[in-house]
Amino acid sequence: MTTSKEPTFNEEMINIYEYLHANPELSWKEQKTTAYIKNYIQRFPVCKITTFSDHSGLIAEMGSGSPVVAIRADMDALWQEVNGHFQPVHSCGHDAHMTIVLGALKILAEKPITQGTIRFIFQPAEEKGTGALTFIEKQVAKDIDFLFGVHLRPYQELENGKAVPGIYHGASRFISGSIHGEDMHGARPHLGVNAIEVGATLVQLLKGIEINPLIPYSVKLTSFHAGGESFNIIPGSATFSIDLRAQTNDAMKELQLKVDRVLKTIETLYNIEIKSEIPANLVAAETNEKAEELLAEAIIDVLGADQLAKPIVTTGGDDFHFYTVKHPSIKATMLGLGCDLAPGLHHPQMSFNKDAIFNGIDILVRAVEVTLKKEQKELTYS
Structure with missing residues (x-):
């Protein structure tokens, strides 16, 4: 008689990534992706899940009160020609971003939260530039104090294994x-x-x-x-x-x-x-110095000071920055991960080193922990 062996954390995350990679969905059509993520998060009783009747995407939340620290993952794929056929394809790393945020959720769900709220934003339609604006209209961001995003970076921008505490996208x-x-x-x-x-x-x-x-x-x-x-x-x-x-x-x-x-x-x-x-x-990035400092501290704690690189300036864009433009009180920044991504973002044959997924998970978990700890101290002494 044989018994099935529970997958390790790393195996579980790779399985999640492989499912998301094999099942890409276009902007505003991420229904199956939403259902998959919801089904996974339901394993953690501490999480409250909010879905939307009129569009894809979801919010998961644990804890209560202030401060509110949020992590955002984009969900949609691109429509591209691959080997002579047009099809949805995750050539911008959104499959990895979702996996990273789900991994961070799993780790944080198994740790006690004494004060504060952690919000996980699984946002559709980043490639259309309209997903963040829709979520903002749904009041998803109105009470957020700190917001962290994540994005894989091409090898031309960032060496494999390194990370940056900010990505300065252009408009x-x-x-x-x-x-x-x-x-x-x-x-x-x-x-x-x-x-x-x-x-x-x-x-x-x-x-x-x-x-x-x-x-x-x-x-x-x-x-x-x-x-x-x-x-x-x-x-x-x-x-x-x-x-x-x-x-x-x-x-x-x-x-x-x-x-x-x-x-x-x-x-x-x-x-x-x-x-x-x-x-x-x-819109162009409007990042926050304090959020960058907290994320930099998390990168150093996880990877070491020698793996921390300066924020990246890129002419690419991301609707992540609508959150801060529409809500200037939000302290936000985006984690950039070096991962040997080649030939480049939006290339139909894009590939990257999957080890970056685990770097991203650990850094975001640490960033949330550091932020909650320091903000709770400020609230205590204020």
């Missing part, structure tokens, strides 16, 4: 636009406006936009579609997309104003109508 914005005119016969270009020529002017004027060169930024056309299969028709209409990046939120505001002026100038120059909207928008 990003995507503009969807359309040019409205009438098609013309190829022999009669004088009867209207060629939308392709309008697009060429748009490219040149966007390239001429300048702001403070000490702040990283970029503005570029990322798609343009005009014309059909007939070679002898001049297209009067077109659609386009513009990608804006800036390292600060103020710089993004300035870029947007200048893009708006460019579009108005082209409308006047060609006497045409241009419509535009912003389907997605991410």
Whole structure:
């Protein structure tokens, strides 16, 4: 007679990761992922679980009162071509992030909490840039004192085994636009406006936009579609997309104003109508020095001082930073984990060293413990 052997903690976490990796779901479609996480957390009676009837994602909470220390994991996958077929794929590490937060939850659930609340946020739709805003609308963040996020980092940014107490993401914005005119016969270009020529002017004027060169930024056309299969028709209409990046939120505001002026100038120059909207928008990081110090202390405690690296500045974006922009009282920062991630984030064949999962778990557990301990002391003496 044989008896089944209980998996070790590490085996359990790898099993969780492998399930999440094999079952990716797109933004706002993370129902199975939500159900899986809920089913796992229900093993821990100390956790109160909150789900939402109108969308995916969930909140788990243990303890009560102040301070409220939260950890956030993003859940959604990307839609990409893999080996000739389009499919959902976890190429941004969200499967690892969920595993890390679940591992931290398991460890913390088995330790007594004398004072304070620990909140675990499993947030959908980070890749759409709308998940955090939806959770904020649901009052998930209104009473949070400290908030920690986590993200795997590519090998080009951070050496394997090292960690950073902050990721300074930039702001990003995507503009969807359309040019409205009438098609013309190829022999009669004088009867209207060629939308392709309008697009060429748009490219040149966007390239001429300048702001403070000490702040990283970029503005570029990322798609343009005009014309059909007939070679002898001049297209009067077109659609386009513009990608804006800036390292600060103020710089993004300035870029947007200048893009708006460019579009108005082209409308006047060609006497045409241009419509535009912003389907997605991410704010730049506004991290907190105290939160960074607490996370740095946790990194040193777990990995050693030689494995602590300086915060990373990246032009990539993350909707995590909406929490602090919408609630400035929240002290937040994001843990960055070196893990030999290659070829890079959002690459369909992305891979990384799974040992980083356990580094992330231990660091976040320690960060929560350190934060609760120090905040409780301040509350006691205040």
